[in-house]
Amino acid sequence: xxxxxxxxxxxxxxxxxxxxxxxxxxxxxxxxxxxxxxxxxxxxxxxxxxxxxxxxxxxxxxxxxxxxxxxxxxxxxxxxxxxxxxxxxxxxxxxxxxxxxxxxxxxxxxxxxxxxxxxxxxxxxxxxxxxxxxxxxxxxxxxxxxxxxxxxxxxxxxxxxxxxxxxxxxxxxxxxxxxxxxxxxxxxxxxxxxxxxxxxxxxxxxxxxxxxxxxxxxxxxxxxxxxxxxxxxxxxx
Amino acid sequence: xxxxxxxxxxxxxxxxxxxxxxxxxxxxxxxxxxxxxxxxxxxxxxxxxxxxxxxxxxxxxxxxxxxxxxxxxxxxxxxxxxxxxxxxxxxxxxxxxxxxxxxxxxxxxxxxxxxxxxxxxxxxxxxxxxxxxxxxxxxxxxxxxxxxxxxxxxxxxxxxxxxxxxxxxxxxxxxxxxxxxxxxxxxxxxxxxxxxxxxxxxxxxxxxxxxxxxxxxxxxxxxxxxxxxxxx
Numbered sequence: 001x002x003x004x005x006x007x008x009x010x011x012x013x014x015x016x017x018x019x020x021x022x023x024x025x026x027x028x029x030x031x032x033x034x035x036x037x038x039x040x041x042x043x044x045x046x047x048x049x050x051x052x053x054x055x056x057x058x059x060x061x062x063x064x065x066x067x068x069x070x071x072x073x074x075x076x077x078x079x080x081x082x083x084x085x086x087x088x089x090x091x092x093x094x095x096x097x098x099x100x101x102x103x104x105x106x107x108x109x110x111x112x113x114x115x116x117x118x119x120x121x122x123x124x125x126x127x128x129x130x131x132x133x134x135x136x137x138x139x140x141x142x143x144x145x146x147x148x149x150x151x152x153x154x155x156x157x158x159x160x161x162x163x164x165x166x167x168x169x170x171x172x173x174x175x176x177x178x179x180x181x182x183x184x185x186x187x188x189x190x191x192x193x194x195x196x197x198x199x200x201x202x203x204x205x206x207x208x209x210x211x212x213x214x215x216x217x218x219x220x221x222x223x224x225x226x227x228x229x230x231x232x233x234x235x236x237x
Numbered sequence: 238x239x240x241x242x243x244x245x246x247x248x249x250x251x252x253x254x255x256x257x258x259x260x261x262x263x264x265x266x267x268x269x270x271x272x273x274x275x276x277x278x279x280x281x282x283x284x285x286x287x288x289x290x291x292x293x294x295x296x297x298x299x300x301x302x303x304x305x306x307x308x309x310x311x312x313x314x315x316x317x318x319x320x321x322x323x324x325x326x327x328x329x330x331x332x333x334x335x336x337x338x339x340x341x342x343x344x345x346x347x348x349x350x351x352x353x354x355x356x357x358x359x360x361x362x363x364x365x366x367x368x369x370x371x372x373x374x375x376x377x378x379x380x381x382x383x384x385x386x387x388x389x390x391x392x393x394x395x396x397x398x399x400x401x402x403x404x405x406x407x408x409x410x411x412x413x414x415x416x417x418x419x420x421x422x423x424x425x426x427x428x429x430x431x432x433x434x435x436x437x438x439x440x441x442x443x444x445x446x447x448x449x450x451x452x453x454x455x456x457x458x459x460x461x462x463x464x465x466x467x468x469x
Contacts, residue, residue, distance in 0.1 A: 131307075133310040173269065174270060177271070
């Protein structure tokens with residue numbers, strides 16, 4: 001089979017992004033190229049080493065180093081992706097950022113960074129790739145249950161995820177002309193670094209794991225995933 | 238693929254719809270959130286046999302039309318031309334721009350067209366074919382001047398003419414030359430080609446593929462395109 005099928009995962013260095021990359025690496029699902037976006041870090045390097053170590057289907061691992069808050073650089077990286085891989089069939093908008101503060105303590109620059117990573121980056125990825133002539137098979141936007149109801153201390157994060165949920169609804173309607181499926185997932189408490197920032201005192205072994213969410217994302221790419229048509233798929237323990 | 242016919246799509250986009258859109262041509266009217274023209278472009282873009290699109294624009298709106306083609310990353314090469322004074326004139330002026338021996342004809346005011354519709358037309362063994370719809374009501378011939386009904390029409394032998402259509406380019410060009418020589422103006426090309434002596438065939442069309450001309454049509458098309466019409 002020479003036909004290539006690619007998945008692009010943002011925030012692939014750790015947490016749900018890395019777990020999703022590992023799921024796609026292990027799965028015999030026709031995906032030939034894993035396009036991984038993250039900032040340069042020791043964790044990202046380690047994730048790539050782990051992926052190379054267990055690669056039973058000989059998939060290509062293509063890392064791109066980018067801070068998704070940097071829109072100009074993100075646009076450049078997407079041009080590189082299209083030039084080098086040629087297509088993005090499945091897009092997982094996973095990268096997330098938070099710095100929880102009470103309302104009166106929110107630094108505006110930090111609010112802007114939260115919106116840039118959590119909202120504008122998924123927008124830019126989809127719009128730029130469309131403008132480059134790419135049509136997607138599936139787009140998975142990772143929002144959060146925190147975007148479904150505001151919580152004290154999480155203003156910037158909740159607001160960004162609420163916006164991502166509604167943006168996903170619009171994308172789903174508008175991209176139907178290409179036959180693209182758009183699914184928004186809202187994980188509840190999940191043992192990631194981001195969760196540690198939001199809830200430092202919680203024992204991460206007692207809550208949902210990144211691998212569990214990755215399993216749901218992989219399910220969406222399978223034949224049975226076609227039957228999941230939820231405006232916001234809540235994944236929680 | 239060897240032996241496969243390639244088609245030029247002539248996409249009519251010229252008419253100003255004063256009834257639907259305030260202050261802008263109806264080509265930019267939003268149907269289910271997208272400019273109406275986008276639906277025809279995306280459907281055509283998915284058809285391998287179409288290798289070029291010839292698109293006209295209302296006077297003064299070329300930049301806007303070009304921007305939409307870029308924004309929606311239409312892959313087929315697009316040739317732009319100004320709209321004529323009438324639909325008849327627009328078609329005639331666009332024919333010389335087509336580089337293939339076979340052309341498809343469509344209008345952006347029918348956003349519910351699908352790639353499958355174009356493929357069905359292409360698959361017909363005939364050169365000149367139009368989608369047409371049976372008429373579910375009775376049509377009477379009248380004399381508007383006297384206010385009298387003048388006879389009876391057999392509705393089984395009448396069809397509602399739709400788009401898209403396909404033609405052998407030389408047949409359609411001949412038909413337009415015939416109309417010009419005889420001072421005839423037609424509102425569509427299937428009957429024009431027939432009157433000019435060409436064989437034109439019809440395929441049963443779909444009632445979904447209606448022409449959006451009124452504000453009510455815009456809402457109905459939006460409802461159908463929204464995908465919530467399955468009784469759920």
